[in-house]
Amino acid sequence: MTDHPGTHLVAPLKPELFLTTEHHLCPGCGEPVATRIVTEVLCELAQQRSAVCVLGIGCYTAFARMLDIDTVQALHGRAPSVATGVKRMLPDVSVFTLQGDGDMVNEGLQEVLHTAARGENVTAILLNNGVFGETGGHMTATSVIGQRTKTSLDGRDAEYHGHPIRIADLVARLDGAGYVARGSVHSAGAVAKTKKMIRAAFECQVERRGFSLVEVLTMCPTGWFVPTADGPDYMEQTLGQIHVMGELKVARAGR
Amino acid sequence: MSERRLMEGSEALAEACIAAGCRFFAGYPMTPFTELLEHMARRLPDEGGVCVNAESEIEAVGMAWGALATGVRAATGSTGQGLSLMQESLAEITLARLPLVVFNMARGGSDYFQATRGGGHGDYRHIVLAPMDINEGVALTQLAFHLADKWRNPVLVYGDYLLSHTYEAVDVSPLDFGDDLPAKDWAVDGRRDPRAKLVTMLGFSKHGEESPGMAQGMERHFQAAVEHTAAMERGEPARVDVGFCDDADIVVVAFGTLAKFVRYVVRQLRADGHRVGYVRPITLWPFPSEALAAATKGARTVAVLENSGGQMIDDVRLAVLGRAPVEFIGGISTDSSGFGVGDLLDTEVVRARIEAVLASVVASEGAPA
Numbered sequence: 001m002t003d004h005p006g007t008h009l010v011a012p013l014k015p016e017l018f019l020t021t022e023h024h025l026c027p028g029c030g031e032p033v034a035t036r037i038v039t040e041v042l043c044e045l046a047q048q049r050s051a052v053c054v055l056g057i058g059c060y061t062a063f064a065r066m067l068d069i070d071t072v073q074a075l076h077g078r079a080p081s082v083a084t085g086v087k088r089m090l091p092d093v094s095v096f097t098l099q100g101d102g103d104m105v106n107e108g109l110q111e112v113l114h115t116a117a118r119g120e121n122v123t124a125i126l127l128n129n130g131v132f133g134e135t136g137g138h139m140t141a142t143s144v145i146g147q148r149t150k151t152s153l154d155g156r157d158a159e160y161h162g163h164p165i166r167i168a169d170l171v172a173r174l175d176g177a178g179y180v181a182r183g184s185v186h187s188a189g190a191v192a193k194t195k196k197m198i199r200a201a202f203e204c205q206v207e208r209r210g211f212s213l214v215e216v217l218t219m220c221p222t223g224w225f226v227p228t229a230d231g232p233d234y235m236e237q238t239l240g241q242i243h244v245m246g247e248l249k250v251a252r253a254g255r
Numbered sequence: 256m257s258e259r260r261l262m263e264g265s266e267a268l269a270e271a272c273i274a275a276g277c278r279f280f281a282g283y284p285m286t287p288f289t290e291l292l293e294h295m296a297r298r299l300p301d302e303g304g305v306c307v308n309a310e311s312e313i314e315a316v317g318m319a320w321g322a323l324a325t326g327v328r329a330a331t332g333s334t335g336q337g338l339s340l341m342q343e344s345l346a347e348i349t350l351a352r353l354p355l356v357v358f359n360m361a362r363g364g365s366d367y368f369q370a371t372r373g374g375g376h377g378d379y380r381h382i383v384l385a386p387m388d389i390n391e392g393v394a395l396t397q398l399a400f401h402l403a404d405k406w407r408n409p410v411l412v413y414g415d416y417l418l419s420h421t422y423e424a425v426d427v428s429p430l431d432f433g434d435d436l437p438a439k440d441w442a443v444d445g446r447r448d449p450r451a452k453l454v455t456m457l458g459f460s461k462h463g464e465e466s467p468g469m470a471q472g473m474e475r476h477f478q479a480a481v482e483h484t485a486a487m488e489r490g491e492p493a494r495v496d497v498g499f500c501d502d503a504d505i506v507v508v509a510f511g512t513l514a515k516f517v518r519y520v521v522r523q524l525r526a527d528g529h530r531v532g533y534v535r536p537i538t539l540w541p542f543p544s545e546a547l548a549a550a551t552k553g554a555r556t557v558a559v560l561e562n563s564g565g566q567m568i569d570d571v572r573l574a575v576l577g578r579a580p581v582e583f584i585g586g587i588s589t590d591s592s593g594f595g596v597g598d599l600l601d602t603e604v605v606r607a608r609i610e611a612v613l614a615s616v617v618a619s620e621g622a623p624a
Contacts, residue, residue, distance in 0.1 A: 019451075019461060019462075048447070049445065049446050049447055049448070050445045050446065051445050052443050052444075052445045054321065061457070064453055064455060064457070064459070064461070065453070065459055065460070065461055067451070067461075068447065068450075068451050068461075069445075069447070069451055070443035070444065070445050070446075070447060070451050070452050070453075071443070071451065071452070071453045071454070071455075071461070072320075072321060072324040072443060072453075072454045072455075073351070073453070073454065073455035073456060073457055074317065074320070075317075075343060075344060075347055075456075078313070078314075078317040078320075078344070080317075081309070081313075081314040081315075081317025081318045081320070081321065082317050082318070082320050082321035082324070083321060084307070084314075084317075084318045084321060085279065085281070085317070085318040085319060085320060085321020085322035085323070085324070085325075085329070086321040086322070086324060086325055086443070087321075088279065088305045088307070088318075088321075088322065089278075089279060089305070089321070089322045089325040089327050090325050090443075090444060090445060093444070093445035094445070110310065110311065110314070111313075111314060111317070114310040114311075114314060
């Protein structure tokens with residue numbers, strides 16, 4: 001593969017904190033990219049032997065087997081509470097959740113808001129693709145107006161289906177939140193920016209400045225019913241217009 | 256502490272948790288569970304532990320889940336109503352093999368089915384301990400943490416308003432159950448020493464030779480859970496208190512605080528020359544079926560006294576297997592709030608109900624067996 005004309009390695013094939021180079025998520029999925037940069041940040045911050053991942057339920061649950069990181073599997077939506085219990089007992093360990101939008105913003109909205117308000121020193125990573133990918137393309141609380149899903153066949157209609165929740169904006173307003181940002185993985189530039197956000201979030205945790213959230217917009221061409229190669233553009237033109245990227249809150253030490 | 260002191264039941268149970276090494280507690284206030292949460296909130300920080308006043312029961316059990324995954328002893332609880340909210344987690348945490356201790360400070364006695372049938376989805380059981388008073392509650396609470404670790408399975412302590420809100424002189428010294436507990440080598444600490452761990456209810460591992468086929472893995476996992484439950488039922492002795500049953504015409508079966516009233520009344524009736532005995536299941540699961548069958552072998556009637564519409568009576572019937580008529584003499588009994596103690600928790604009322612059964616048995620005497 002790697003000696004194919006015109007290709008070259010931009011990074012090692014196997015990231016340090018992965019047990020495997022293979023996954024069986026769909027082609028064009030953004031979740032493996034987002035998860036990879038989380039592991040890269042942990043390595044850069046020398047947290048390889050001081051991290052616990054709390055996984056939600058979604059396609060990314062497959063990473064439970066693949067991540068070379070101590071992992072606790074939570075029920076759908078419950079990862080922030082589970083992470084709270086882990087962190088309170090292991091205060092010096094970097095504790096982070098990996099959750100989808102269905103997990104965090106639908107089923108577990110109360111959990112993430114309370115955990116943020118409590119100022120728990122944990123980092124939540126939201127993989128937001130605006131759709132229930134694992135069930136086969138159903139509307140979530142972050143699906144944007146006009147988005148076609150199996151439960152919004154003619155596109156999400158505000159009057160009929162309600163409005164999407166901008167979760168990072170909501171969390172940023174809570175006093176317990178120390179760092180909140182929204183990035184994406186639809187381009188190399190976006191990946192680089194998002195990685196900086198994830199680093200800032202873990203630094204917030206290490207410095208005990210409160211709850212941190214990085215919402216990462218991820219591609220789901222399967223759940224969006226678009227050709228694989230169209231995923232990044234679709235993401236930017238739909239989700240990216242409503243869930244606007246950028247840092248939303250950077251609390252300084254001594255908040 | 257090792258001296259006897261007059262304590263409210265909730266405080267005594269909290270002290271028993273701490274004596275057992277519990278270092279994390281989370282709960283949501285709800286009568287009559289509230290005071291247990293209050294005492295844990297007051298006491299745990301002094302012991303280097305953490306008590307979180309969770310924003311909901313669902314979050315409380317989630318926090319306990321996380322704490323347990325790190326290998327510490329942790330507990331949560333509520334009333335039966337609050338435990339209804341927790342049931343998804345209570346079912347799945349059992350599949351995750353985490354040693355949770357959960358208190359049901361019940362409103363009345365109508366949570367027997369919830370406690371003993373699992374309560375949530377799937378094939379699982381929790382060991383259920385039902386103390387009759389505060390002194391026994393202190394011992395059984397400490398036993399609960401031991402059994403949870405021994406079996407890597409949740410253990411439920413079934414209390415109520417009376418246990419929570421009355422006072423007894425108790426000695427909350429740590430109890431020694433032996434040190435043969437399995438090492439918690441599955442617990443996460445972030446260090447990957449020697450390699451990363453996974454605590455999950457989904458039946459797969461990071462390093463196992465399991466096939467990646469999820470359905471196959473899950474089927475095996477569910478089957479293993481069934482086998483685990485069976486091993487627990489075979490291996491953990493059903494605890495039971497049996498009195499005066501050898502020649503008893505009538506055996507009265509009751510559990511929890513109500514059973515102490517029954518024991519008192521049966522002793523009175525014995526003193527008056529009546530052939531009455533009692534059976535008090537202490538573990539509601541595993542249910543003491545064999546002991547109950549033996550104790551009721553010569554009985555003409557088995558009477559079941561519960562503060563509910565009649566739930567444990569199903570297990571009594573399964574144990575007695577038609578060898579004697581099984582009669583329900585209990586009923587719903589709370590105060591007007593639905594939380595507190597009703598008319599049934601009164602020795603005169605209990606005595607009258609047992610005497611009514613005695614009268615019917617005496618009336619049928621001489622009739623062909």
